[in-house]
Amino acid sequence: MPLHPMMVDxxxxxxxxxxxxxxxxxxxxxxxxxxxxxxxxxxxxxDCIRKTHGREGFGGFYLGxxxxxxxxxxxxxxxxxxxxxxxxHLKTSSLPGNAPLFAAGGLTxxxxxxxxxxxxxxxxxxxxxxxxxxxxSGGTTPLPPPYNxxxxxxxxxxxxxxxxxxxxxxxATAIRNxxxxxxxxxxxxxxxxxxxxRRNRDRCSRADQNATYSTAPLVxxxxxxxxxxxxxxxxxxxxxxxxxYPLDAIKGRxxxxxxxxxxxxxxxARLIYEEYGLKGFRRGIVPCAARSLPACAALFTxxxxxxxxxxx
Numbered sequence: 001m002p003l004h005p006m007m008v009d010x011x012x013x014x015x016x017x018x019x020x021x022x023x024x025x026x027x028x029x030x031x032x033x034x035x036x037x038x039x040x041x042x043x044x045x046x047d048c049i050r051k052t053h054g055r056e057g058f059g060g061f062y063l064g065x066x067x068x069x070x071x072x073x074x075x076x077x078x079x080x081x082x083x084x085x086x087x088x089h090l091k092t093s094s095l096p097g098n099a100p101l102f103a104a105g106g107l108t109x110x111x112x113x114x115x116x117x118x119x120x121x122x123x124x125x126x127x128x129x130x131x132x133x134x135x136x137s138g139g140t141t142p143l144p145p146p147y148n149x150x151x152x153x154x155x156x157x158x159x160x161x162x163x164x165x166x167x168x169x170x171x172a173t174a175i176r177n178x179x180x181x182x183x184x185x186x187x188x189x190x191x192x193x194x195x196x197x198r199r200n201r202d203r204c205s206r207a208d209q210n211a212t213y214s215t216a217p218l219v220x221x222x223x224x225x226x227x228x229x230x231x232x233x234x235x236x237x238x239x240x241x242x243x244x245y246p247l248d249a250i251k252g253r254x255x256x257x258x259x260x261x262x263x264x265x266x267x268x269a270r271l272i273y274e275e276y277g278l279k280g281f282r283r284g285i286v287p288c289a290a291r292s293l294p295a296c297a298a299l300f301t302x303x304x305x306x307x308x309x310x311x312x
Contacts, residue, residue: 008310009084013077016303020076020295021069026061027291028068032127034284035249036256039275045286064126066150071119078115080303083108083185101186109181113174118166120173122153124255161259171265172251176244184240188300191232192221199223222308229304230297237296241288246281248288 003011030048033041042048052060086104095103129147147153157165199219224232241248254268263271272280 003310006081006085008307009081010077011310012303012307013080014073015306016080016299017072017074017076018069019302020299021065021072023298024291024295025065025068027287027295028123029061029063029127030287031284031291032124032252032256034287035252036124036128045284048287064123064150067119067122067126067153070150071115071123075112075115075119076299076303079108079112079181082111083181098186098190101189102182105185106178106182108185109177109179110174112181113170113177116177117168117170117173120251121166121168121255122150122157124252125153125157126150128256157259165259168257168259168262169251169255172247172254172268175265176247176251180240180244180247183243184236187239188232188236191235192224192228195224195228195232196221221304226301229301233297233300234293236300237292238289240296241292242285245285245288249281249283252284 030045030052033052034045034048037048042051056063083104086107087100090100090104093100126147147156154166161168196219203219249272250265250269253272254262254265257263257268276283
């Protein structure tokens with residue numbers, strides 16, 4: 001008995017969520033620490049990597065992984081289902097060209113902000129607690145962190161600030177997610193279609209010279225090679241992260257702040273500019289860009305291949 005289409009999307013998203021976290025989390029740790037660290041903590045990306053490994057070992061790059069690993073399975077499943085469901089309805093509308101793709105992506109970005117905010121918040125708190133403990137002790141011998149696991153971090157936030165504490169930085173997440181996802185899913189689909197069209201043009205060209213190709217079936221997305229799928233996902237990841245990175249820098253700063261010292265979106269943007277100028281909105285972009293290529297390539301390729309297997 002074939003699975004319901006929404007269940008196919010859900011299972012595919014779960015598998016994609018696992019792959020993107022396992023590959024991308026070390027890059028994310030470096031990105032987050034560079035966004036939130038006190039001025040002068042790191043000289044650059046390589047210095048952040050060296051100090052993280054020197055002080056915490058290899059495990060330091062995977063701090064806070066439980067939150068995104070558990071969350072991303074549900075988060076990616078929800079986002080994948082939401083995008084395909086939204087696009088299914090929007091593509092029958094009067095929107096021209098690829099507009100339904102971009103509209104479905106933007107709508108997906110807003111909806112998943114309600115899920116992504118607490119996931120990213122817990123991940124961020126665990127990744128940067130080394131700074132909080134140092135600041136609490138006046139920069140001398142660090143105090144023991146108030147939490148050292150996913151469960152204890154969630155418990156600490158709820159006990160200290162209630163459920164609303166888990167949604168610190170929601171506005172920044174939504175402001176980033178709408179344009180970012182309006183690019184993310186559509187770029188992957190458009191790139192795959194470009195590969196399909198190119199291969200079909202090549203097939204038609206060969207058909208003019210060889211009768212064997214004239215009877216060959218047209219290429220579809222399921223016929224794309226692994227390399228073409230990976231390239232499409234990597235392109236989507238670069239558009240998501242690099243083009244909207246300043247918005248992510250604001251989100252990271254808002255979620256990294258102490259709850260009592262939290263600021264609004266515009267206030268946080270002004271603070272970053274006052275401290276670092278325009279380059280403050282690019283702090284951490286190198287590990288972020290480096291992560292986007294393999295992580296997003298793995299994400300979309302995994303989801304596509306699992307989806308294809310479940311539909312056969």
